[in-house]
Amino acid sequence: MMTxxxxxxxxxxxxxxxxxxxxxxxxxxxxxWIVLLSGFFEPLLYLLSIGVGVGALIGELTVDGRTMPYAxxxxxxxxxxxxxxxxxxxxxxxxxxxxxxxxxxxAVLATPVRPIEIAVGELVWAIVRGSLYTVIFLxxxxxxxxxEPGWALAAFPATVLVGLAFGGLGMxxxxxxRGWQDFDLMGTGQxxxxxxxxxxxxxxxxxxxxxxxxxxxPLYHAVELVRGLCMGVLxxxxxxxxxxxxxxxGAGVWFASxxxxxxxxx
Amino acid sequence: xxxxxxxxxxxxxxxxxxxxxxxxxxxxxxxxEAFGFLGPNGAGKSSTMRMIGCVSTPxxxxxxxxxxxxxxxxxxxxxxxxxxxxxxxxxPDLTVRENLVTYARYFGLSRAESRRRAxxxxxxxxxxxxxxxxxxxxxxGMKRRLTIARAMVNEPDLVLLDEPTTGLDPQARHLLWERxxxxxxxxxxxxxxxxxxxxxxxxxxxxxxxxGGRIVAEGSPRSLxxxxxxxxxxxxxxxxxxxxxxxxAGALEGVGKRVDxxxxxxxxxxxxxxxxxxxxxxxxxxxxxxxxxRSTLEDVFLHLTGRTLVD
Numbered sequence: 088m089m090t091x092x093x094x095x096x097x098x099x100x101x102x103x104x105x106x107x108x109x110x111x112x113x114x115x116x117x118x119x120w121i122v123l124l125s126g127f128f129e130p131l132l133y134l135l136s137i138g139v140g141v142g143a144l145i146g147e148l149t150v151d152g153r154t155m156p157y158a159x160x161x162x163x164x165x166x167x168x169x170x171x172x173x174x175x176x177x178x179x180x181x182x183x184x185x186x187x188x189x190x191x192x193x194a195v196l197a198t199p200v201r202p203i204e205i206a207v208g209e210l211v212w213a214i215v216r217g218s219l220y221t222v223i224f225l226x227x228x229x230x231x232x233x234x235e236p237g238w239a240l241a242a243f244p245a246t247v248l249v250g251l252a253f254g255g256l257g258m259x260x261x262x263x264x265r266g267w268q269d270f271d272l273m274g275t276g277q278x279x280x281x282x283x284x285x286x287x288x289x290x291x292x293x294x295x296x297x298x299x300x301x302x303x304x305p306l307y308h309a310v311e312l313v314r315g316l317c318m319g320v321l322x323x324x325x326x327x328x329x330x331x332x333x334x335x336x337g338a339g340v341w342f343a344s345x346x347x348x349x350x351x352x353x
Numbered sequence: 354x355x356x357x358x359x360x361x362x363x364x365x366x367x368x369x370x371x372x373x374x375x376x377x378x379x380x381x382x383x384x385x386e387a388f389g390f391l392g393p394n395g396a397g398k399s400s401t402m403r404m405i406g407c408v409s410t411p412x413x414x415x416x417x418x419x420x421x422x423x424x425x426x427x428x429x430x431x432x433x434x435x436x437x438x439x440x441x442x443x444x445p446d447l448t449v450r451e452n453l454v455t456y457a458r459y460f461g462l463s464r465a466e467s468r469r470r471a472x473x474x475x476x477x478x479x480x481x482x483x484x485x486x487x488x489x490x491x492x493x494g495m496k497r498r499l500t501i502a503r504a505m506v507n508e509p510d511l512v513l514l515d516e517p518t519t520g521l522d523p524q525a526r527h528l529l530w531e532r533x534x535x536x537x538x539x540x541x542x543x544x545x546x547x548x549x550x551x552x553x554x555x556x557x558x559x560x561x562x563x564x565g566g567r568i569v570a571e572g573s574p575r576s577l578x579x580x581x582x583x584x585x586x587x588x589x590x591x592x593x594x595x596x597x598x599x600x601x602a603g604a605l606e607g608v609g610k611r612v613d614x615x616x617x618x619x620x621x622x623x624x625x626x627x628x629x630x631x632x633x634x635x636x637x638x639x640x641x642x643x644x645x646x647r648s649t650l651e652d653v654f655l656h657l658t659g660r661t662l663v664d
Contacts, residue, residue, distance in 0.1 A: 104458035111455045112446040116487070119446060190442035196408055197436040198459035198507075199428040352408050353369070 097207055101200045105208025106215075108191070126176050127220045130169035131227065134162055137287060150289045153320070162233040163314035164286035166242065169224050170249040170313075171306060172277075173217030178257030179273065182209055183264050186347075193351055202347035206340050210254045217250035218243075234317045242316040245329070249309040252332035255339020256305065262346035280306040285314075305335055357420055359384050359511055359542050360405060364414035367400045374400035376566035377414065382544060384510075387537050389553045389560035390546040391650070393658050396563040398546040399439060402515050405544065406436050419510060432460060435504030439515040439546075441496045443488045449499060450475065450484040457506040467506070474502040478532060494525025501532065512536065514545040518552060530555050550650035564658045574650055581656055582648040583610050585626040589633065590618045590642045601638070608632050613656075622648070 112119045142157030150160065185191035192205055225243060228234045234242070260273065283297075284290075284306035290298050301307050312328040315321065360382035367375040375397040382388045390398040403409035404416060407427040416423040418430045444452050450471050457467035475481045478498035483491065491499065497517065504512055517533070518526040533556060537543055547553055553560055554574045562570040562577070570577055587609065591601045595616040602614035609623035623629040626645035633640065 098461075100461050101459065104455070104461070107458050108444070108447070108455045111451045112444075115446060115448045115451050189445060190440070191444055193438070194442040194444070194456070194503075195459060197406055197431060197434070197438070198456070199432045199461070200459050201428060352410070 097201075097204055098199075101204045102208040102211065105195065105200060105205055106212050108195075109212045122176075122181075123216060123219070126173055126216075127169070127223060129172065130165040130220075130224065133168075134158070134165040134227075138162055138165065148289075150291075151320075153318070155318070158231075159233050159318075160289075160314075161287060162228050162231075163242070163317035164284070164310045166221060166224050166228065166246060166317070167249055167306065167309040167313040168281055168286065169220040170217045170246040171253045171280075171309060173220040174213040174250040174254035175257045175277065177213035177216050178209060178254045179261050179264075179270070182258055183261040183270075186261060186350075187264075192347065196351055202352070203340075203344040205347060206258060206344040209258060210251065210336075210340060213254035213257070214247055214250040217254070218247060221246040221250075228317075235319065238317055238319045241319075242313055245312050245316050248329060248332050248336070249313065251336040252305055252309065252339070253335075255336040255343070257339070258343035259339040259346070262343050262350065280304055285310050305332070308332055358382055358417075359386075359419060360388075360544070361417040362414065365401070365404065365411055365416055366413040367397070367404060367409065368412045373566055375404070378561075378563075378566075378568050380561070382542065384542055385537075385540050387543040387545075387556050387558045389557035390544075390563055391548065391550075391553055391560050391654060392546075392563035393548065396658070397566040398563055399515055401563070402513055402544070402546055406434060406513050407431050432507065433510045435507065435509035435512040437497075437500050437504045437512070437514045437517055439519070441500050443496060443499060443503070445488050448485055448487060449480060449491070452488060452499065453503055453506055456503050460507040462507070470506050470508075474505055477505070478502040479528075492525070494521050494528065497521060497525070497529060498532070501529070505536075509541065511542045511544065514543065516546055516548070518547075518549065526552075550654060554650055562654060562657050569657050570653070577653045578648050578650065581653040583622040584624050584648060585622075585629075586646055586648050586652060587621040587623055587626055587629050587633075588618050588644040588646070589621060589638075589640045591638075592641050594618070604636065604638055605633070608636075620652075622652070 138158040138161035142161065145157040147154050148157050148160050195205060196202065221243065225234070225239045229236050229239050264270070283301055284304060285301070290301050290307065293301065308328040308331040312325055312332070315325045358381040360380055362378060362380040364377050364379065365375060366373070366377050378401065390401060392398050400409065404411050404423065405418060407418065407423050407430050410424060419433055421430050423430060444455065447455060453471035453474060454467045457470055458464070462470070475484050478501060480495060480499055480502070483495065488496065488499070501517070514533070518529055521529065530552070533543060543556065545556065557574060559573050560571070560577070561568045570581060572580065589605065591597055598614050598616065598619065602612050602619050605612050605619055605621055608629050609621040611622040613620040613622070621629060630643060630645065633643070
């Protein structure tokens with residue numbers, strides 16, 4: 088009985104070894120570095136082109152009785168997006184490739200490492216990668232005067248939570264992917280979230296039906312949470328957004344590790 | 354541990370939906386033994402290996418590895434196993450050396466110890482000069498050697514090799530056999546699947562022949578030959594084969610213990626090849642060629658599992 092209890096616990100050492108594999112990939116040559124760095128630029132380019140560029144045409148924006156420059160409104164959303172895309176890139180493309188083509192996990196499961204430890208390890212790594220983006224992005228925001236340094240610090244843990252949620256979701260989706268054609272589908276979905284989750288315009292401006300629909304999707308909650316903290320507007324609503332993301336993360340990891348056991352340990 | 358079998362299976366069954374891959378087998382593998390699973394494709398060898406490797410749960414039956422229950426003690430058993438799968442699943446994102454270091458870490462070894470073992474094993478499988486390079490440019494034989502080195506990082510008590518030399522050229526095979534033989538000399542228990550008879554004869558102390566998910570024969574290579582074949586085989590070819598084959602097969606009846614007509618030749622299983630040759634001559638048959646050879650495991654294999662092609 089005791090052994091079952093001990094064996095069913097997630098071992099930090101084995102989770103660490105799963106993370107270590109990705110560090111090993113960084114040590115093995117430049118190719119993975121290029122993958123890591125390329126993911127950073129997209130949200131930054133949008134911030135500059137839309138937030139600053141289009142923002143110059145729009146001027147000020149009033150949301151919930153607060154007036155702010157358009158770039159200040161868009162920047163926290165791009166921060167949330169960069170946490171999302173860092174985590175998703177790792178848990179979809181890379182995770183799927185390791186699962187389906189490189190058979191990496193098959194090799195790992197021949198060792199004492201268990202499916203849940205793979206899922207947790209890959210998720211932690213996805214967050215490390217996502218956090219690399221968000222830290223740099225926060226520094227850019229501070230330098231551009233789009234966020235107070237203190238609120239930037241407060242927003243950082245929120246971006247980690249965003250990474251957790253999208254990492255869990257990405258992994259779960261990856262275990263269901265049949266092939267590359269499904270990635271096109273996912274890309275479209277991700278882009279739709281990116282455009283409509285209160286990123287470039289407040290969701291209150293949408294028709295009610297659309298607004299409710301958006302409030303069901305994850306990036307909306309990520310953007311609201313991160314934006315609230317960046318602007319220093321605290322409220323109970325933030326806890327609700329955070330709870331949504333926590334549930335999504337947990338469900339994703341649970342589902343992914345179950346699917347891993349089913350497909351690899353049949 | 355002494356006297357206890359390393360692998361103990363009773364009534365082991367694996368089903369995938371309606372399909373039965375392993376239909377109830379019993380196994381006892383002793384420490385230090387080199388044990389082989391022989392059989393055509395689809396015989397259930399790989400499914401059995403995956404159950405022994407604790408990555409696949411038995412549908413029914415009892416399976417104990419290293420004295421532990423395969424279903425409940427999976428991680429603890431796997432900690433002491435080395436697995437060399439049929440298809441190489443080395444990590445192409447990592448260098449040769451990093452493949453070993455990373456893998457050692459899954460077993461909870463410290464970074465320093467992992468590095469030390471990686472270097473030692475690269476030496477053992479003669480890949481030290483490729484340590485810093487990626488896996489992809491390696492030849493098939495090199496990759497397989499690296500996979501075997503990877504299976505050794507945790508200094509396993511039991512090494513599972515699923516078709517270790519399939520697809521390799523003769524030089525690579527012999528080098529691999531020699532390395533595996535050294536492992537065996539060190540006292541490591543080896544369990545392998547193969548459909549190469551020469552490999553089974555080279556490496557295995559004892560083997561089972563599987564067919565259709567069951568064990569159809571068991572013993573040492575020599576005892577299997579003695580039980581299921583004869584000491585020698587005479588291969589006789591006649592002009593006008595294959596059409597005339599059946600007629601000649603009839604004419605050869607009684608020369609040996611068994612006659613096996615093939616499209617291009619007739620095999621006669623005999624205890625004494627020279628006596629059989631004399632008898633063939635006495636019967637006035639005029640073969641276009643005759644070859645007397647020792648019986649091999651291949652004869653046993655084909656006798657037990659039939660000549661029908663399985664895919």
